[in-house]
Amino acid sequence: MIFSAARVFVPIVMALAVGGLILLALGKDPFAYYEYVVGRGLLSWSGFQQTVIRAAPLLLIASGLIIAFRAGIWNLGVDGQFLLAAVASAALAPVLILALPSWLTIIICCGVSIAVAMAWSVVPAFLKTRYGLNEIITTLMMTFLGISLANVLVKLPLNDPDNTVPQTMTLPVPDRLGRLFDTTIHSGIIISLIAVLAVHFVMTRTAFGLKLQIVGANPRAAKHAGLNVGRLTFATFAISAGLAGLGGAVEILGVWGTMRADWNPAYGLLVIPLVFLARFHGIAVIGFTLLFAILMIGGESASRRMGVPNFYVLVLVALLLIFLALVEYLDHLSRQRKKA
Amino acid sequence: MTSVAGQTPAVSLHGITKRFPGVLANDDISLDIHAGEVHVLLGENGAGKSTLIGILAGMQQPDAGHIEIDSARVKIHSPRESLRLRIGTVFQHVLLVHSLTVIENLMLGDSWWRIHDRKAALAHFGQISELLGVDIKPDVPIGRLSLGQQQQVEIIRALWHGGKVLVLDEPTSMLTPQGVEELGAVMRRLAGQGVAIVFVTHKLREAYAFGDRISVLRQGKLVGDIARDRLGAMDENQATNEIIRLMFKGVVEEAQSPDVEIFLREGQQGHWSGSFDSSGPAAITLECVSTRAELGECALHDIGFSVMPGEVFGIAGVDGNGQKHLAEVLAGQRPVHSGRVKLRGALTAEAGVPARRLLGVRYITDERLGEGTVGDHSVATNLVIKEIGAPPFWLCGVTLWKRIFRHAREVITAHDVRTPSEHTPLARLSGGNIQKVLLAREISADASVIVFNKPTYGLDLHNTRLARERIVKAAQSGIATIVISNELDELLELSHRIGVMFAGEMSDIVDNHAGAEAEIGRLMTGAKAA
Numbered sequence A: 001m002i003f004s005a006a007r008v009f010v011p012i013v014m015a016l017a018v019g020g021l022i023l024l025a026l027g028k029d030p031f032a033y034y035e036y037v038v039g040r041g042l043l044s045w046s047g048f049q050q051t052v053i054r055a056a057p058l059l060l061i062a063s064g065l066i067i068a069f070r071a072g073i074w075n076l077g078v079d080g081q082f083l084l085a086a087v088a089s090a091a092l093a094p095v096l097i098l099a100l101p102s103w104l105t106i107i108i109c110c111g112v113s114i115a116v117a118m119a120w121s122v123v124p125a126f127l128k129t130r131y132g133l134n135e136i137i138t139t140l141m142m143t144f145l146g147i148s149l150a151n152v153l154v155k156l157p158l159n160d161p162d163n164t165v166p167q168t169m170t171l172p173v174p175d176r177l178g179r180l181f182d183t184t185i186h187s188g189i190i191i192s193l194i195a196v197l198a199v200h201f202v203m204t205r206t207a208f209g210l211k212l213q214i215v216g217a218n219p220r221a222a223k224h225a226g227l228n229v230g231r232l233t234f235a236t237f238a239i240s241a242g243l244a245g246l247g248g249a250v251e252i253l254g255v256w257g258t259m260r261a262d263w264n265p266a267y268g269l270l271v272i273p274l275v276f277l278a279r280f281h282g283i284a285v286i287g288f289t290l291l292f293a294i295l296m297i298g299g300e301s302a303s304r305r306m307g308v309p310n311f312y313v314l315v316l317v318a319l320l321l322i323f324l325a326l327v328e329y330l331d332h333l334s335r336q337r338k339k340a
Numbered sequence B: 001m002t003s004v005a006g007q008t009p010a011v012s013l014h015g016i017t018k019r020f021p022g023v024l025a026n027d028d029i030s031l032d033i034h035a036g037e038v039h040v041l042l043g044e045n046g047a048g049k050s051t052l053i054g055i056l057a058g059m060q061q062p063d064a065g066h067i068e069i070d071s072a073r074v075k076i077h078s079p080r081e082s083l084r085l086r087i088g089t090v091f092q093h094v095l096l097v098h099s100l101t102v103i104e105n106l107m108l109g110d111s112w113w114r115i116h117d118r119k120a121a122l123a124h125f126g127q128i129s130e131l132l133g134v135d136i137k138p139d140v141p142i143g144r145l146s147l148g149q150q151q152q153v154e155i156i157r158a159l160w161h162g163g164k165v166l167v168l169d170e171p172t173s174m175l176t177p178q179g180v181e182e183l184g185a186v187m188r189r190l191a192g193q194g195v196a197i198v199f200v201t202h203k204l205r206e207a208y209a210f211g212d213r214i215s216v217l218r219q220g221k222l223v224g225d226i227a228r229d230r231l232g233a234m235d236e237n238q239a240t241n242e243i244i245r246l247m248f249k250g251v252v253e254e255a256q257s258p259d260v261e262i263f264l265r266e267g268q269q270g271h272w273s274g275s276f277d278s279s280g281p282a283a284i285t286l287e288c289v290s291t292r293a294e295l296g297e298c299a300l301h302d303i304g305f306s307v308m309p310g311e312v313f314g315i316a317g318v319d320g321n322g323q324k325h326l327a328e329v330l331a332g333q334r335p336v337h338s339g340r341v342k343l344r345g346a347l348t349a350e351a352g353v354p355a356r357r358l359l360g361v362r363y364i365t366d367e368r369l370g371e372g373t374v375g376d377h378s379v380a381t382n383l384v385i386k387e388i389g390a391p392p393f394w395l396c397g398v399t400l401w402k403r404i405f406r407h408a409r410e411v412i413t414a415h416d417v418r419t420p421s422e423h424t425p426l427a428r429l430s431g432g433n434i435q436k437v438l439l440a441r442e443i444s445a446d447a448s449v450i451v452f453n454k455p456t457y458g459l460d461l462h463n464t465r466l467a468r469e470r471i472v473k474a475a476q477s478g479i480a481t482i483v484i485s486n487e488l489d490e491l492l493e494l495s496h497r498i499g500v501m502f503a504g505e506m507s508d509i510v511d512n513h514a515g516a517e518a519e520i521g522r523l524m525t526g527a528k529a530a
Helices: A005-025 A030-043 A045-070 A078-096 A102-131 A135-155 A188-205 A207-217 A219-224 A229-256 A267-277 A282-306 A312-339 B049-056 B079-084 B102-109 B118-132 B147-159 B177-192 B204-210 B228-233 B236-248 B258-265 B323-331 B353-358 B368-372 B379-383 B401-414 B431-442 B461-476 B488-494 B516-524
Strands: B011-020 B023-033 B038-042 B064-069 B072-074 B087-090 B165-169 B196-201 B213-218 B221-226 B284-290 B303-307 B312-316 B338-343 B361-364 B449-453 B480-484 B497-502 B505-511
Touching (some): A005 A030, A005 A312, A030 A282, A045 A078, A045 A188, A045 A229, A078 A102, A078 A135, A078 A229, A102 A135, A188 A207, A188 A229, A188 A282, A207 A219, A207 A229, A219 B368, A267 A282, B011 B049, B023 B064, B038 B204, B049 B165, B049 B196, B079 B087, B102 B147, B118 B177, B177 B196, B177 B204, B177 B516, B196 B204, B213 B236, B236 B258, B258 B461, B284 B323, B303 B480, B303 B505, B312 B488, B323 B361, B323 B480, B353 B361, B379 B401, B379 B431, B461 B480, B461 B488, B488 B516, B505 B516
Parallel strands (some): B023 B221, B038 B196, B038 B213, B165 B196, B312 B480, B312 B497, B449 B480
Antiparallel strands (some): B011 B023, B064 B072, B213 B221, B284 B303, B284 B338
């Protein structure tokens, strides 16, 4: 996969330019806004740490999406998988910590979260392999169910009676994921970077990854070549959901320590366009995710400080997608013209 | 009735040029089509015939040039416009609604706001059937008709709005030998009524048998015409020599090239007769094999045959009579519902593709891009697609790309695959080169049974020859070779024995001796063996 710099940077510059025009129309100074966002999200020490912390769950979800999308499986249910896994960790950790050391608690919680997320993907996988039901619809529906189920669990059986807001019991700060050196950054970012690199390696350099790619590119050819398409589909769903679930565990064990009712950051829906921007490429997605995390953290501050709504970050992402598609299309046209 | 040369042509094409990415499909083609004549467009696959009739049918627009009808310049911007200009086209594959009856299919194109006038439609149907000399019941669902009859319905539909020009694109590819003769008679009758017929084919014999005038296309160019009076004055030999001269002039030394040979042999039954040892055990045996079909497929019923090492076993039949299921059962891609498959005496009915491959079974599918390969992936990847995870290209599940690419470079050289590099996405290659990749992947020293499904479909003469040579070579090296084809000539040339498929059954197995063609043709229509 060749990534020419122009094909990435031209759309970014164009998106920032058009986004600037929108800011002007809103009566804001675009330069001040961008300066503030970059200053808060990247250049200030506390902002940078927050950016890296935010990137951890995003990267884990992204790695899960890359596996699925490369295999031609549109797992759009990562948010449900993420939330249920988060509930599992939030419910287990404060209980386990009473009896077990914190490292073991964290490992068990991550394992259970992964298993819960995987279990949530079994239904769409089964419906797809057995009846050919489109997973876009089934995974989305499972996400709605998952969000509701997570809320019910937090509000009813797992509710911490000592707290006035409905939320689970809290894992004490010292028992959470370890900090890196003297920073506030928790080690989840290491886990997520390893996950992205591992996914990249598996997809590009192993037999399993190539099989998934063949299934994704041409399922009939996969059958012709004797691949077990059904089993590969289940495996893809499980790995994809498992990574999203690990993201949920990391976010709870590293940042929050508890899960509040109605908490749904909807990271999955935010990451999907980034994965497309990176064209399912493992290394490229790291760059896009960090960029997006900067925008998110900086944008959150800017919305308080400058009155630019937080959603403006999504406008930027949308513009980026549009211009990326446009550049791609023009590139395709010019190549065709050259050939003819 | 019949027009004389020099009279105004019914349709004339002037300087038609059509470009596709990377290929000049039609290069400045000018043609006159006359009323009352069967005008043959002859050329090998890829010569630009389909593009030209696509333009006549309004499916495509030329990049340059124009079309005149009765000396008036027209623009055929849509299929509807083509019909309005009374140009009817019958495409290679039948395009009818199977669940509707004959007359319902014919009434499909009517205006939506008009109440269907069944009576008038039936009367019109009667007139055209009489004109064609065919007898089809108007209230039978299309699905119950034979392919030959379905094609006749297509011809009726093409003439429905008043036939001025009838275009037939490779109409004989779906027909039995008898069906081809009937079609010839229908064309003669229509020409006699003053219809201009454009008959597209890549077969020399049909061109001479049916044509009043022959135009030869090569690589997008019109390389020559044989006019009506000239063709009339020639005997078959002279015509053949003239066509060969036009088709190959400047390309190869005339009539000496093996490619010319292929073209000539089409229908001449120059038959390869290698011998094989029939005393030993069979390489593969099928006993009472049946399959289950999904909607629109043809299942197998009670198929049984065996093939010896070194034998070429041909499977004939009109498309859609169970050949696809049979090929997939042999390859292990489709489960057998009942019956047994034995490889060298061992039962393998349950074994899937990987297990069959280990036993030496190879399958060269007719859907080269549909299932045989992954078009977006590189030539190198496609060469190893059936061995993913196995040594020497994988070690403990890790891909050794360097070895895969080296292997690909070797194959590319050894089999003369024309590709910019081993990294090129396979779909960018031409049909002939994709087939070379498939053949290289499937035919190896450890093969014991190879199934070829339509091995030369859509290939030009050169690649057709190469593919057939590889089939013969495979058989000579002692591989049991099964060739499925709807080109009867090909089977007669290659096979020792030929099994004929009809409606999912193997009606009979015929030894390939002189006179086998007539018997096979009869069996293809479903007649049982005498």
